[in-house]
Structures are given as C-alpha cells and as structure tokens.
Amino acid sequence: MAIQYGISGTTAKGIAASVERRVAEGALGPGAALPPVRRLADELGVSPGTVATAYKELRQRGIVVTRGRGGTVVAQAPAVASRRPPRVPEGLRDLAGGHPDPAFLPALVPPSRLSPGARSHRSTPRLARLEEAVRDWLRPDGVPVEHVTFAHGALDLIGRLLSVELRPGDTVAMEDPGYHHLLDLVTALGLRMVPVAVDDEGMRPDALRAALRAGVRAVVCSPRAQNPYGGCFSAARRDALVEVLQDEPEVLVVENDHASAVAAAPLWSLSSGGLSRWVHVRTVSKFLGTDLRWAAAASDPITLARHDGRLLLTSGWVSHLLQETVHGLMTDDGTRALVMNAQEAYALRREALCNELGGRGIEAHGASGMNLWVPVRDESAVVNGLRSYGWWVAAGARFRLSSEPGVRISVAELGPADAVRLASDFAAVLGEGESEATYGG
Numbered sequence: 458m459a460i461q462y463g464i465s466g467t468t469a470k471g472i473a474a475s476v477e478r479r480v481a482e483g484a485l486g487p488g489a490a491l492p493p494v495r496r497l498a499d500e501l502g503v504s505p506g507t508v509a510t511a512y513k514e515l516r517q518r519g520i521v522v523t524r525g526r527g528g529t530v531v532a533q534a535p536a537v538a539s540r541r542p543p544r545v546p547e548g549l550r551d552l553a554g555g556h557p558d559p560a561f562l563p564a565l566v567p568p569s570r571l572s573p574g575a576r577s578h579r580s581t582p583r584l585a586r587l588e589e590a591v592r593d594w595l596r597p598d599g600v601p602v603e604h605v606t607f608a609h610g611a612l613d614l615i616g617r618l619l620s621v622e623l624r625p626g627d628t629v630a631m632e633d634p635g636y637h638h639l640l641d642l643v644t645a646l647g648l649r650m651v652p653v654a655v656d657d658e659g660m661r662p663d664a665l666r667a668a669l670r671a672g673v674r675a676v677v678c679s680p681r682a683q684n685p686y687g688g689c690f691s692a693a694r695r696d697a698l699v700e701v702l703q704d705e706p707e708v709l710v711v712e713n714d715h716a717s718a719v720a721a722a723p724l725w726s727l728s729s730g731g732l733s734r735w736v737h738v739r740t741v742s743k744f745l746g747t748d749l750r751w752a753a754a755a756s757d758p759i760t761l762a763r764h765d766g767r768l769l770l771t772s773g774w775v776s777h778l779l780q781e782t783v784h785g786l787m788t789d790d791g792t793r794a795l796v797m798n799a800q801e802a803y804a805l806r807r808e809a810l811c812n813e814l815g816g817r818g819i820e821a822h823g824a825s826g827m828n829l830w831v832p833v834r835d836e837s838a839v840v841n842g843l844r845s846y847g848w849w850v851a852a853g854a855r856f857r858l859s860s861e862p863g864v865r866i867s868v869a870e871l872g873p874a875d876a877v878r879l880a881s882d883f884a885a886v887l888g889e890g891e892s893e894a895t896y897g898g
Contacts, residue, residue: 462479462485462491462492462497463475463479463484463485464476464479464491464492464497464501465501466501466503466511467501467502467503467507468503468507469507469508469510469511469514470511470514472497472501472503472507472508472511473511473512473514473515476491476511476515476520476521477515477520480520480531480535485531486531487531487532487533487534487535488530488531488533489530489531490528490529490530491512491521491528491529491530491531493528494508494509494512495508512529515529516529516625516626516647517625517626517647518625518647519532519535519625519644519645519646519647519648520532520535521535522644522649532644532645533644534640534641534644534645535644535645545849546844546849548847549844549847549848549849550847550848550849550875551849552848552849552850552851552866552867552868552871552879553849553850553851553865553866553867554867555684555827555828555851555865555867555869556747556867556869557719557742557743557744557747557799557827557869558799558802558803558869558870561744561795561796561798561799561802562744562745562746562747562795563745563746563786563789563791563792563795565746565748565749565782565786566782566785567778567782568778568781568782568785578773578774578777579769579773579774582607582765582768582769582773582774582775583605583606583607583774583775583780584777584780584781584784586784587607587780587783587784587787588605590784590787590788591605591753591755592605594739594753594787595737595739595753595755598723598724598726599724599726599728599729600724600726600728600729600737600755601728601729601755602755603755603758604755604756604757604758604761605753605754605755605756605761606753606754606756606761606764606765606768607751607752607753607754607775607780608738608751608752608754608764608768608775609750609751609752609772609775610740610742610750610751610752611713611715611738611739611740611752612638612639612642613750613752614736614738614752614754614764615639615642615677615711615713615738616642616646617764617767617768617771618709618711618736618760618763618764619642619643619646619648619675619711620646620767621763621764621766621767622674622675622709622763623646623648623674623675625646625647625648626647626648626649627648627649627674627675628648628649628650628651628671628672628673628674629643629648629649629650629651629673629674629675629676629677630650630651630653630665630668630669630673630675630676630677630678631643631650631651631652631653631677631858632652632653632655632659632660632677632678632679632683632686633652633653633654633655633857633858633859633860634655634685634686634830634853634856634857634858634860634863635655635677635683635684635685635856635858636679636684636685636713636715636856637855637856639677639713640855640856640858643677650858651668651671651673652664652668652858652859652860653665653668653676653678654860655683655686655688656686656688656822657686657687657688657689657822657824658688658689658690658691658694658824659678659679659680659681659683659688659689659690659694659698660678660694660698662694662697662698662700662701665698665701665702666701669701669702669704669705669708673708674707674708674709675708675709675710675711676702676708676709676710676711677711677713678710678711678712678713678727679712679713679714679715680695680712680714680724680725680726680727681714681716681717681720681722681723681724681825681826682715682716682719682720682722682825682826682827682828683825683826684715684826684828684856684865685828685830685851685853685856685863685865686822686823686828686830687807687822687823687824687825687826687828687829687830688822688824688825689720689722689723689725689824689825689826690724690725690726690727691725692725694725695725695726695727695730696730698727698730699727699730699731699732702727702730702732703730703731703732706732706733706734707733707734708734709734709735709736709760710727710732710734710735710736711735711736711738712726712727712728712735712736712737712738713738714726714737714738714739715738715739715740715742715743716743716744716825716826716827717739717740717743717744718743718744718796718799718800719743719744719796719799719800719803719826719827720800720825720826721800721801721803721804721807721825721826722824722825722826728755732757733757734757734759734760735756735757735760736754736755736756736757736760736764737754737755737756738752738753738754739752739753739754740752740753741783741786741787743827744796744799745783745786745787745792745796746786749779749782749783750779751775751779751780751783803826803827803868803869805873806868806869806871806872806873806876807823807826807827807828807829807868809871809872809873809876810823810829810866810868810871810876810879810880811823811829813876813877813879813880813881814829814831814880814883816880817880817881817883817884818884819831819880819883819884819887820832823868827867827868827869828865828866828867828868829865829866829868830853830863830864830865831863831864831865831866831883832861832862832863833853833862833863833864833887834862835862836852836853836854836862836863836864837852838886839864839883839886839887840852840864842885842886842889843879843882843883843886846882846885846886848879848882850864850865850866851864851865851866851867852864853865866879
C-alpha cells in the first residue's frame, strides 16, 4: 500500500476503486495531488501501465484531472463527493441560498384526478395539455416551439444532453463566474471547462469566440438572471453571440432560462437566431415551488431525439402526477398574479440593495434575477466580516473558474429597509480591513 496516500490495489480497477474511496471519505480532498504514475507503481509493485490505466478511468469518471506538469489531482468537484454549500450558521440571516421568497409561492396541492395505475406512460410520456401550455409560455418570447420535451429539472436535462453529445475529455464553454451546480456537473461528467467571461449583458462575444477557437463542443449560458452575476442579454448582445455561434454549426448551445417569469427582464433568446443545434430550458422552481423538480425544453429535432432517447432508457418519463400539478399551477389565474407580484418585488429588492451599495461606493452587479454579485478583494474576509453583523452571504469561489473574487448576495427575501442596514454593514466590513476602493467601487 502507498502509505502516504492510503492507496492500495494490484489491478487498475482495484487502484481506481481505492482512490475513489479515499475521495468519497474526504481523505483526499479537492486539489489533492496523487503520486506520479511510476512512483505509485513502484510502491504497489505493479507496472506503470496499470497505474496509468487506473488514472485514466478516474479521469473519465470526473474524479481526478490532469494538469500537465502539475500532475494528477482530485477534481474540485469530484463525482463521488459533491460540493454542497456550507450549512448556514444558527442565528444568521441567510442571503446565500438563492431561494425564492416563500410568501410568493403558491400552495402545492396534489391533483384530485390521479394518474391511472396500469398503462404505458412510456408511449405517452407528456401530457398533451401541458405541452400546449408550454408552447403558449415560450412562443411569445420568440422561442421556436415545434419540438418540446420535459425533464426532472434543468440539471437533469443538461446532464443527460452533455452525456449523450460529448465524451470524457471534451470541452464545454461555461460562464465565468457561473452557476456552481452546473460547474460541478460538467466536472463530474469528465468534461473540461473553458471559462467565458460575463458582464451585465451576459456572455461576452469576444470571450465566446476564443472558447470556440479552443475547440469546445457545447456552450452553456443563461439569457437573463445569470447566476451569480445577474446579467441579461440585450438584443444587440444576442445578435452578436448568434453571429459568433453561426461559424460553428455543430456546437450544441444550451440556454438555461432558469428564472424566466421572475427575471424582470425581457428574453432575447439565442434560439431565435437560426442556430443548427440548440436547446432552451426553463424550470419553475423559482416561482412555483422549489420542490417541483420539473423542466420544459424546446430544441432542434436532433437534440430532442437524443435527449428523449436517453430519457426513455433511464427514468422513462416525468411523473404524470408532477405534470398535472405543474399544469394546474401554470393555468391558474391566482398563481399567475402571485408570480407577477414576485417579479415586481424581486426587482424592487435587487435595485434597492444595488442603489444602497452604490451610494456607499461599492460596485455591485445585478441587472436581472434575484442575486447581486459584488467584487471584493478577499472573499473570506468579507464573508466572515458580514457574519459578525448577522449576515450570511455566499463566497464567490465556488462560482468562479478564472474570474476575479466576489460574493453573491441573494435578495429574494431582503426588503428595502434591510438593504439599508446590509449596505451599511458591508461598507463597515470593507472599512475595517482595507479601503473601499480596494474592493471595487
């Protein structure tokens, strides 16, 4: 056994399993270096080829990554040890979770007419009336609606598509900073990420062009309420991105419109730009219920066939009970009014905090959605400083690939009066450590 690392085994599968156990147990954490191939082979008494094969299997499963001369290290979000957010300390105001305000969520009541027991749901996986409701939802925003499908949430659909379309080692263009669960998912699939910088209008065309030149096979982005930066496509930005993407017709473009109805920004969708391979994904967890694990998607016919083919072989379909519940809420006038109230409230709360921070010389970004991104020099200092004032915000490290540090503040439950106090406390934290200018703003 390699005592220092706790790795054992005499076959490639045995060595790989040993490393996986150490990672799952936390003994080998993210970024931990594995021994060089020849050294581990000598210590275990096996051939270098056996160790190399073990490392290859671990790479393909997203447990480790290879950094050239930097050697082989445990992935930042290994597939066997998901990177969950830290637990909110007792007594603190949680502004890190990104959850909607429960006051604006409708009551979830199971449908009174339950799905019949014995019949083939695989032959009719989608309720026709929900399909039409989805088309009515997407069509006014210019999204082509000829081909639609359902999934168990955006991550479920995106993960299924990437696993069908790509192979371990392929590259994906990802927003930077970007949604941490998506970053973790891509890593867990054994794919490599190429960071694409964002600004207040979403993905930057120059950065996307550079990523495409690097050979990416898929692009994942948000057209509005970009998480965590809050950017949203303008018409000009959408057109510029489409122009870049049209030079690479085989690249799959995944558009994640996760906040849609409460983003408080118009949709300028890439799907309306005549791209060859695309999918537009929407979920309802931000405005109908966090436990409604359901997503709708429109796409080109090839993408739809590949997604539904894999869905058929796994879960088969999305529960008709869930579909009945979603349809009932989507077509209910009271729920629609509640969603409109949520959209207005979130916009007011986001703008209030942005203005309060700006008035104190603190730069903040949040053109749409429920989050603000505040650039800082030292994430830990700011998170711990705000903790001493009773606030809990999200350190930006888990959202970043190569972008500058920052913290994410979720404003869904932060009233305008609270925004004044938080901005004042934020300024105090910056003043206690460095000058405000050091942190941007």
